[in-house]
Amino acid sequence: MNLISETLQSDHHHQKKKKKKKSNKKKKGKEDSDQNKSSSEEREKDNKKKKREAEKLDEFDSSETSSELGHCVNFKGNCKKAKLMEGSDDQGDEEENPNANALSNFQISKTLKDVLSSKGIKSLFPIQAMTFDVVLRGSDLVGRARTGQGKTLAFVLPILESLVNGRAKPLRKSGYGRLPSVLVLLPTRELATQVYADFEAYGGALGLLSCCAYGGAPFQSQIITLKRGVDIVVGTPGRVKDLMEKGFLNVGSLLFRVLDEADEMLRMGFVDDVELILDWVKQVNGSLKCNVTSQFLAQKFLKSDKKTVDLVNDQKMKASTNVRHIVIPCSASARSELIPDIIRCYSSGGRTIIFNETKDSASQLAGSLPGARALHGDIQQAQREVTLSGFRSGKFMTLVATNVAARGLDINDVQLIIQCEPPRDVEAYIHRSGRTGRAGNTGVAVMLYDPKRSNISKIAKESGVKFEHLSAPQPADVAKAAGIEAAESITQVSDSVIPAFKDAAEELLSSSSLSAVEILAKAIAKAAGYTDIKERSLLSGMENYVTLLLEAGIPIYTPSFAFNMLRKFLPEEKVEAVKGLTITADQKGQGNAANVSLEVVKALPQLQERDSSKGRFGGGSGSGSGSGSGSGRGRGGFSGRSGGSSGRFSGGRGGGHTNGYSDRRNNRFSNGFRRGKGRG
Numbered sequence: 094m095n096l097i098s099e100t101l102q103s104d105h106h107h108q109k110k111k112k113k114k115k116s117n118k119k120k121k122g123k124e125d126s127d128q129n130k131s132s133s134e135e136r137e138k139d140n141k142k143k144k145r146e147a148e149k150l151d152e153f154d155s156s157e158t159s160s161e162l163g164h165c166v167n168f169k170g171n172c173k174k175a176k177l178m179e180g181s182d183d184q185g186d187e188e189e190n191p192n193a194n195a196l197s198n199f200q201i202s203k204t205l206k207d208v209l210s211s212k213g214i215k216s217l218f219p220i221q222a223m224t225f226d227v228v229l230r231g232s233d234l235v236g237r238a239r240t241g242q243g244k245t246l247a248f249v250l251p252i253l254e255s256l257v258n259g260r261a262k263p264l265r266k267s268g269y270g271r272l273p274s275v276l277v278l279l280p281t282r283e284l285a286t287q288v289y290a291d292f293e294a295y296g297g298a299l300g301l302l303s304c305c306a307y308g309g310a311p312f313q314s315q316i317i318t319l320k321r322g323v324d325i326v327v328g329t330p331g332r333v334k335d336l337m338e339k340g341f342l343n344v345g346s347l348l349f350r351v352l353d354e355a356d357e358m359l360r361m362g363f364v365d366d367v368e369l370i371l372d373w374v375k376q377v378n379g380s381l382k383c384n385v386t387s388q389f390l391a392q393k394f395l396k397s398d399k400k401t402v403d404l405v406n407d408q409k410m411k412a413s414t415n416v417r418h419i420v421i422p423c424s425a426s427a428r429s430e431l432i433p434d435i436i437r438c439y440s441s442g443g444r445t446i447i448f449n450e451t452k453d454s455a456s457q458l459a460g461s462l463p464g465a466r467a468l469h470g471d472i473q474q475a476q477r478e479v480t481l482s483g484f485r486s487g488k489f490m491t492l493v494a495t496n497v498a499a500r501g502l503d504i505n506d507v508q509l510i511i512q513c514e515p516p517r518d519v520e521a522y523i524h525r526s527g528r529t530g531r532a533g534n535t536g537v538a539v540m541l542y543d544p545k546r547s548n549i550s551k552i553a554k555e556s557g558v559k560f561e562h563l564s565a566p567q568p569a570d571v572a573k574a575a576g577i578e579a580a581e582s583i584t585q586v587s588d589s590v591i592p593a594f595k596d597a598a599e600e601l602l603s604s605s606s607l608s609a610v611e612i613l614a615k616a617i618a619k620a621a622g623y624t625d626i627k628e629r630s631l632l633s634g635m636e637n638y639v640t641l642l643l644e645a646g647i648p649i650y651t652p653s654f655a656f657n658m659l660r661k662f663l664p665e666e667k668v669e670a671v672k673g674l675t676i677t678a679d680q681k682g683q684g685n686a687a688n689v690s691l692e693v694v695k696a697l698p699q700l701q702e703r704d705s706s707k708g709r710f711g712g713g714s715g716s717g718s719g720s721g722s723g724s725g726r727g728r729g730g731f732s733g734r735s736g737g738s739s740g741r742f743s744g745g746r747g748g749g750h751t752n753g754y755s756d757r758r759n760n761r762f763s764n765g766f767r768r769g770k771g772r773g
């Protein structure tokens with residue numbers, strides 16, 4: 094009998110005792126009120142009746158216990174056994190019974206518990222708690238939980254326990270040359286290595302041997318390991334199929350088969366390999382874990398009485414709730430300038446993974462970011478392993494990757510995910526952003542987008558994520574934060590340096606027209622790595638651009654309409670210098686059709702998304718007035734920024750007023766232009 098049953102039984106006994114006490118109380122009350130009824134016959138009758146009632150209660154107790162178990166399996170959001178890591182509805186339960194998922198409540202052997210404790214794991218996560226007995230019993234399983242919630246150990250622990258202490262123990266092969274009992278298929282080599290490491294750590298402690306079979310690595314060592322005999326094979330479908338076809342991997346003794354990230358294996362075109370492998374092992378009783386979109390595989394290869402544990406269900410929010418989801422507009426050309434500042438602002442000094450759509454762009458970006466390394470499918474397997482282990486061990490803190498790193502990778506202290514552009518499908522967004530905020534920790538996911546092209550709202554709608562719309566961090570703000578750190582580091586410099594640098598400091602003070610504080614500010618800037626601070630467009634992230642908001646009393650439906658309006662007020666060369674004009678999402682009417690204004694903005698209003706199906710900006714209802722915002726270069730009409738105040742101008746529209754504006758705008762903007770050092 095396993096421990097969870099014992100726990101339930103002892104609960105059961107406890108309830109029995111309680112009910113007996115209750116019935117004793119009842120009995121006493123009845124005797125008190127019914128003192129005259131003292132015949133032994135009647136008492137005996139009473140006792141018999143109560144006994145029957147108690148038996149019925151017992152029956153009810155046991156059916157309640159089993160229905161509770163059933164309820165745990167088919168989780169609908171309020172299972173008592175499962176403690177939720179996320180701040181969700183179930184916190185009440187957690188308070189009632191904080192140790193419901195403690196390791197001691199599960200049939201986990203001491204050796205396994207010791208390994209878990211050495212890794213700081215004191216209790217099971219909800220998905221693990223709810224699937225443990227299902228896998229231990231050998232039932233087929235479809236498990237689903239949000240990213241980073243411990244799905245790997247959800248199958249690793251009960252499989253291992255079953256092999257050494259459970260139902261699989263008498264069935265599994267042992268001795269030299271033994272055939273594997275477990276086959277785990279995963280879509281990428283990196284994932285296979287990671288899951289293999291878990292089997293090595295936990296299974297190794299129990300005396301079980303594992304083999305990692307993935308492509309790109311030499312066959313020979315995998316073949317030697319298989320020949321010696323292993324208990325667990327973890328691999329990618331292509332290599333596993335090859336090894337099976339060549340006769341080195343015999344799956345005739347499998348007791349468990351696991352498909353991790355099954356939907357991704359299908360998406361990556363492994364469907365034929367996976368089907369072939371699973372057809373070969375179809376006759377085997379197994380346990381299967383797969384993800385939500387793998388229903389096709391689940392239907393086909395799982396037993397009809399499979400259990401489903403779904404912690405996401407049809408909840409709207411599919412992505413990690415421990416992650417702050419941010420979107421920032423940024424043109425492709427500004428990425429390499431903007432990304433270092435995003436890392437400074439949001440990585441909290443931890444690791445960052447940057448996702449690119451293509452291998453080329455990942456390589457290019459990694460080349461332009463100091464201390465970053467690239468990881469993608471065109472990089473040799475050996476180098477991929479070196480890169481990943483360097484990133485894990487903290488040799489470098491920024492990894493620039495393609496989707497090869499989107500799934501399942503579990504790397505400690507990844508604080509920030511940057512997606513250079515919105516991915517093609519929502520699943521990719523969910524998995525990429527899920528590389529942070531794991532195991533109950535928090536993290537930040539920043540997605541860059543080109544306001545002229547991308548469709549953020551589709552991802553928001555399908556993932557349930559409520560994005561924070563922010564604009565690119567301004568270099569001056571980033572510099573201020575860096576300055577505080579640099580000043581702090583200056584206080585830590587030993588006084589022993591003063592004599593060596595004092596003469597130079599005095600020389601600097603006496604020869605400069607700047608005050609001592611200003612000179613010190615420059616010194617701190619230099620210590621923080623700054624020799625200049627540029628402005629940055631909020632709209633595209635490009636340096637040396639400033640963002641202005643054009644408001645008109647009439648609707649602005651298209652950028653070309655806004656350009657025409659600017660042409661009425663600004664000289665052509667200044668209009669020409671305007672880049673990236675975009676219509677804002679704000680559809681509120683201004684009421685006064687004569688008002689036109691142009692001002693520098695500090696925060697970006699929400700922008701309209703382009704409705705690619707219609708080939709124009711979507712979202713406009715056609716009523717009320719719109720406003721446009723654009724980035725202007727210092728040479729052009731939008732360079733009024735350096736005057737410090739907004740370049741607001743107003744008046745009626747139409748040719749009749751043009752001359753009137755021309756004087757005002759020339760004063761305002763040409764001044765700004767001169768002082769703006771040719772930038773805006």
Ligand SMILES: Nc1ncnc2c1ncn2[C@@H]1O[C@H](COP(=O)(O)OP(=O)(O)OP(=O)(O)O)[C@@H](O)[C@H]1O
Pocket residue numbers: 213214215216217218221238239240241242243244245246500501502503527528531532
């Ligand atoms: N019970 C636990 N207590 C503490 N940490 C845990 C526990 N179970 C797993 N972890 C840790 O949580 C992290 C995430 O686990 P895992 O990689 O299995 O998540 P996942 O649900 O498979 O995520 P993904 O969907 O991204 O693949 C790992 O670092 C793992 O060691």
